[in-house]
Each structure stands twice: as structure tokens, then as C-alpha cells.
Amino acid sequence: MSAWLGIDAGNTGVKALLFDDAGRELACAHRDTGGHSPEPGMVERDIGRLRTDLADLVRELLDKSGLQGRDIAGIGTSGHGNGLYLLDAEGGPLAAIQSLDSRTAGLVEEWTAAGVGEAAAAICLQRPWPSQTPALLAWMARHRPQVLARAAHVLMCKDLVVHALTGQVATDITDMGGAGLLRLPENRYDDGLLEIYGLGGVAAKLPPLHWPTDRVGTVSAEAAARTGLAEGTPVVAGFFDVVASAVGAGVTRPGQASIILGTWSINQVVVDAPLDGVFMATGIAPGRFLSMENSATSATNLEWLAHHLLAQDTRRAGGSAFALADALAAAAPAKADGPMYHPYLYGAAGDPSARAGFFGLAGWHDGGDMVRAVFEGVAFAHLAHVEKLLAAGARLRGITVSGGGARSPVWPQMIADVLRLPVKVAAQA
Structure with a gap:
């Protein structure tokens, strides 16, 4: 039989599930991979541990299900939004900041006073906040410039999973839109937006942009050896996790709403055009968006x-x-x-x-x-x-x-x- 593998990398753990062609769950496995706090207000994780846990988790799942790597027809991923994950040109880890981090609170206050938030919101429909990716990039430019200079790739959490499986660098519109890095509703990068953030030099570090269901690579020989998956198994770009939760729950038509009782309080509604004045918006499909009100105040x-x-x-x-x-x-x-x-x-x-x-x-x-x-x-x-x-x-x-x-x-x-x-x-x- 064939099966489909889904991997979700959240703030507190990584989960892997197998589904059959009818969408029935066949097996599930989980690893706690919570972060650490090197200083008050900072929440980080170890990318090496995340990669190791991912490989062990997939092997455990295959063993539990009795399936072989060759039985997996394709792989999809999701992960927490915002935060900041930096890799060097060889794929080595440089930074892994989670979306519970608040180190940029002072910087965001400066931006708000200077009108940066309003200028950015006119393009990305989102005002800066402390765990937002652009704010963290600006913090790195100010406080860790040598790290940002070495960085070749600015990724989101689920993009790390895709990279670990395929060796490819890619992202999708839901994650980058939710991070305040896209012009909406056009769903594209915008040099003017980066300039507003003071991040003009970051443009070359942003990964190629895809729709969530686009195939972006296949399982590499190295990843196959670590995970037990078959080399060449297709991998798609994946979703911002809150969007994946909405779509997975059947919330896809205008007016349908999704509330997620997770690490974050996620409250989102499908709309034809993004609502003005709410916390966040991101595209989910051509002509469809999720407008969201979120905070780290839930489960x-x-x-x-x-x-x-x-x-x-x-x-x-x-x-x-x-x-x-x-x-x-x-x-x-x-x-x-x-x-x-x-x-x-x-x-x-x-x-x-x-x-x-x-x-x-x-x-x-x-x-x-x-x-x-x-x-x-x-x-x-x-x-x-x-x-x-x-x-x-x-x-x-x-x-x-x-x-x-x-x-x-x-x-x-x-x-x-x-x-x-x-x-x-x-x-x-």
C-alpha cells in the first residue's frame, strides 16, 4: 500500500504522521524539541538536535506502521511561523530563534515611533511585532552583524525540514506572507518593503517562493540513509502551520473560521481580500486569504x-x-x-x-x-x-x-x- 507522510515542526515539538489515500491516519510519532532561553526574552532551539530528532522520528514512524520507505508516495511539511532560522552557504546552522522570542521589543517600539510599522503595513498588511522575522533580522543586523553576514539563507521552521530531507532551499507564500515579508495581495517579495525595514541587503538571502503544494525537491541519498525513506520521494514546499491547521480542518471558503488552541492563540477567517487593521494576513490560494488575530496566549x-x-x-x-x-x-x-x-x-x-x-x-x-x-x-x-x-x-x-x-x-x-x-x-x- 502507499501512504503519505506529514511532518509538523512546532515551537515545542515535532510530529510525524502517516495517512492512507483516503486521509485516514495510519500512525503517529512525536518528539519534544522545545527551546531554551539563553537570556530573558530570548527563546532559541538547536538546529542540529531538530535534524537528529526528525530523522529518528521518521524511522520510529516507519517501524511503528510496518511500512517501508518505498511505500511513502510523498511528503508534506508545516512549521511554526515567524521566528528566524539562518543557514550558511554549506547548510550549517547559524541561528534558530523561535516565535516565542521577544528580544526585539525595544526595536519594534523604535520602528513604531518612526512610522516604520505603518509604512510596512501598507505593503504587507502587517505591523511589526517582537517575534516577527523582519524585526529579528533587523536585530541581528544591529547586534550580530557578523552572523547575518555569514548567512546565505533566511528560512522558516518548516523550510529547515524540507532542507534536511532534500538539500534544497525553498519556502512558500503562507509562511513568508505571515512573516510580513511579502507584498499582499500580490504574494511576492518586494524590495521596497525590505528597504522600509532597513533590510535591503537581505533580498539575496531569501529563498525561492512557491505555492504550498508545489514540489520543491526529492529525498536525498543522505536523508534516505538517516531516515529510512526512499531516495527520490517527492517533497512539497509545505505550509505555515496555522494555515495547514485551517486547511486540514476544511476551513477554505470565505466566512469559515478556524480557532487553534495551540502554543499560540490563533483566530483566523477565510476572506476574498485581506481585512484591514488586523494582526496578520497571508495568502492560501489564488484569490483566497486568511486574516488572523494571534498571540502567544493559548495552550x-x-x-x-x-x-x-x-x-x-x-x-x-x-x-x-x-x-x-x-x-x-x-x-x-x-x-x-x-x-x-x-x-x-x-x-x-x-x-x-x-x-x-x-x-x-x-x-x-x-x-x-x-x-x-x-x-x-x-x-x-x-x-x-x-x-x-x-x-x-x-x-x-x-x-x-x-x-x-x-x-x-x-x-x-x-x-x-x-x-x-x-x-x-x-x-x-
Whole structure:
């Protein structure tokens, strides 16, 4: 039988899945590949480890499924948007900055005061923000000029996966559009936009631009030896992960909306023309765009809670910290005097200095109340973004919820309650 391999490289891990021709999942494997913080506000990862984990993951998946490399008909990828990944001319790693990084907050403030944001938004329909790729490139030019000078390739996260599999350098319109590096709605690079950012010298480092489904290479002999895949297996350009989630959930027609309960709070609607005044827009197909309101305020809060506050209880009881969180949140009744939680571990939209916190705690509240507050705080953060989309003129004709948080038996219902709208949970969320 033939199968199709999908690889998703997110901020916290890499997942690989096999599907049959009917789209049924055959096998899945995952590796935690979270980053590290060398200084406050900085979040980076090790490209060498990412490449090793990728190879090990694919081998594990093939072993688990019982399939051979020759059974894989083609490979598609997705990865977190923005951040910054730099390779030298030989493919050696120079920088790997994730989209949770906020080192450029001061630079973005300078740009805003100088009118750079408005000038850029007139072209790319996105204002600079701290984890945005152009802002990180400008930070590198100012603080690590020798690294940027050595860089031959400016890539997005999923482009690293494509490079590891094929040796080819390529990217797609969804990632580069979402990074504020394309003229929209034309979906092309723009020298004038780079000049606005002060990045005129970067143009030659940007990879060839493709539609997500374009074939950009085949599995190399070296990658075949590392992964167990067959040399020559086709690989397509791939998607910005939030776009992949929307398309995979069937959100492709104008008015259809996608909410992703993932590391980031992703709230997006399909439109014929990008909406003005929202956080981000990117093309997904000729004449179709996603307008988005996003921030790092979603399930990353639950991950922090699970790893730092529930880990000991989980070890005692066994099972999953996330399942424990679901049980505690479900058992805690909604209370008029319940504590509130601000989900700003990595800043808020428009305010990278914002921080998380519990408010209104009283002596009669317990751990379950605090866990429920985290779930509710994230739900209200999604509401704030959806309200901005509606204010910009979006007309929602159905909402599909996906992402790791959508597997919770509690969270999707909270989202529906807070939005006061029906939501559908994507299959295989």
C-alpha cells in the first residue's frame, strides 16, 4: 500500500504522521524539541538536535506502521511561523530563534515611533511585532552583524525540514506572507518593503517562493540513509502551520473560521481580500486569504501549568498532566467569585511586557479553581481576538476548533460559551 507522510515542526515539538489515500491516519510519532532561553526574552532551539530528532522520528514512524520507505508516495511539511532560522552557504546552522522570542521589543517600539510599522503595513498588511522575522533580522543586523553576514539563507521552521530531507532551499507564500515579508495581495517579495525595514541587503538571502503544494525537491541519498525513506520521494514546499491547521480542518471558503488552541492563540477567517487593521494576513490560494488575530496566549499556558505545577501530582497519580488538568477544570464549578488568570506568559498582543498572573484568589479557592481559571483566561484571550476580527468586518459562517487543546473535553465548550457561538471540533484535533 502507499501512504503519505506529514511532518509538523512546532515551537515545542515535532510530529510525524502517516495517512492512507483516503486521509485516514495510519500512525503517529512525536518528539519534544522545545527551546531554551539563553537570556530573558530570548527563546532559541538547536538546529542540529531538530535534524537528529526528525530523522529518528521518521524511522520510529516507519517501524511503528510496518511500512517501508518505498511505500511513502510523498511528503508534506508545516512549521511554526515567524521566528528566524539562518543557514550558511554549506547548510550549517547559524541561528534558530523561535516565535516565542521577544528580544526585539525595544526595536519594534523604535520602528513604531518612526512610522516604520505603518509604512510596512501598507505593503504587507502587517505591523511589526517582537517575534516577527523582519524585526529579528533587523536585530541581528544591529547586534550580530557578523552572523547575518555569514548567512546565505533566511528560512522558516518548516523550510529547515524540507532542507534536511532534500538539500534544497525553498519556502512558500503562507509562511513568508505571515512573516510580513511579502507584498499582499500580490504574494511576492518586494524590495521596497525590505528597504522600509532597513533590510535591503537581505533580498539575496531569501529563498525561492512557491505555492504550498508545489514540489520543491526529492529525498536525498543522505536523508534516505538517516531516515529510512526512499531516495527520490517527492517533497512539497509545505505550509505555515496555522494555515495547514485551517486547511486540514476544511476551513477554505470565505466566512469559515478556524480557532487553534495551540502554543499560540490563533483566530483566523477565510476572506476574498485581506481585512484591514488586523494582526496578520497571508495568502492560501489564488484569490483566497486568511486574516488572523494571534498571540502567544493559548495552550502554552496549560503546558506551563502541567510541567511546573501539576508535575508532582501527576507522578504520584500516574497518567498525563494534561488529563489531570482537564479533570480538575471539569470538577471545579464556575463561580462568580472565582479567580481570574491573565494568560500572558510570553506577553500580550501589542504589549510584549505584559505578564501572566492570578487575580482574586481567596482562602476558599483550591487548585481546581486555579486550573479552571487558566482554561477560562485562555478562552477570553481568544474572544478578544475574535472581537477584533468582527470589528474589522469579518463575517463568521462557522468556527472549527483544532490544535492540542481541542482534544480537551472541557476547553472547546468553554470557547463556545465565551464566544456565544457554536463551534465544531476538527476530526483528529
